[in-house]
Amino acid sequence: MNNLNELFRNRVGISQDAVITFQYLDTVLKKTAETIPFENLCIIENRTKEISKENLASKMLQQNEGGLCYELNTILYLFLYENGFIPSLVRGVTYNHMNQQWSGTGNTHVVNLITHNGQAYVVDTGFGGNLPLKPVPLSGETVASSNGEFRVERTDSEHGDYMLYMKLNRKDEDWIIDYAFNSKEPIQNISELNEVQRIIMEHPESAFNKKPLITKITDKGNITLTDTSFTQWVDRALKKETIDEKRFHEIRKEYFNL
Structure with missing residues (x-):
């Protein structure tokens, strides 16, 4: 298989010569969000495969499909790693603000954390239309993009030690919770994400196993x-x-x- 770094750049439209600095991550996130869709067709069509570097690259970078958070953020994790970052994948729980409750599927949201100049940031390309499109610092500082405003706040709850809040340009007047996550329990091997995929496929409260x-x-x-x-x-x-x-x-x- 061709180099994942080369394939990722070709898929989202990043020059092979571009140096992926922290400042360039805004561009990476925007291009990725506009190119690789958030979608569940493999689950609906019963054609999922084991979560591995090879399978993810084949699906999203060669066959030009999309994926869900555990696929999208993992392919970004692998790309960031190949470009000199030391990312970590962590799991979180999404919040349904319409129903005012946490997801019954538990900690099945998967997101990247990176550190730059001593500051930790959320880097998320796997949350559908609610993407920050920029790294969001865990310091509580608000980040604004073309999609809205986002911030992460420290918390102490059964769902994790941080929460990400959003205020989307197109529809939100007030801040709402996106998800909570646990920064202290990074995923040790991407094979662990097969459990996440299984829950999303089988759980009766999964939002992604019922319709496309x-x-x-x-x-x-x-x-x-x-x-x-x-x-x-x-x-x-x-x-x-x-x-x-x-x-x-x-x-x-x-x-x-x-």
């Missing part, structure tokens, strides 16, 4: 496709289309190349 979901950041907002609707946020304006199966497959190909 595909979403991607765009240069003007984001787009989301399910089996019954196609939603577009363009310059903070909402457009929603009710669709049938035929239209689903057309949009899947036209907008997501899947």
